[in-house]
Amino acid sequence: MSKRIFTTQDVSRMLSCDLTTVIKWVNEGKLKAYKTPGGHRRIEEADLTDFVKKFKLPFPEELKSENRVLIVDDDPNFITLAAGYLGQIENICLDSAGEGFTAGEKVISFNPHIVILDVKL
Template sequence: MTKLNFNNDTVTEPKTKTVYTTHDISRLLQVNPRSVINWIEQKLLPSYRTPGGHRRVRRDDLLAFLRKHQIPTPSSLVDGKFRILIVDDQEEVVNLLKTHLQRQG
């Protein structure tokens, strides 16, 4: 889950994660956690285990897996930015919001 920090009316997102759990990956790709474990056990997705036995996957390995298997890459993995849809029937409001968000980065 991504948490947002609101400081001085600015929305910021934490830096992109570098290591993911099997549950993180299942949520990102909208698949069953067991599918992720199967990919790891079949050596399709490189991983390592923590001293407690939990599986971890490096971000670069996950991206390589997605490219190799032609799985769409979630935008949060690519750039860490949000996509925002602005819907309003007043064009001035849309343009004002768009300009403000672009300035914020």
């Protein structure tokens, strides 16, 4: 996975919100960030992706990798196994769903290129 780093200004632009809102999220611990020696906040791509997913925000175009994969299975062990293997591939963004309704929502919000689907779901 890539290691892109974003400023709070970048995040506010991507999420179409005010800069002070992003800083508030960081200060409240909702959005993971670190500070540079100069006191500027920086957000890693993986942390921003987790935040967007957790709070069900629209997925910014800047975070969409070239290869989005959705794993749909009611067996959490299979999801963990598949995500472990696929997570080793460069330029891939993974998401998962444990049942059909959630999978439908994620197809719309995550817009995957590939869906790995348990046909017995």
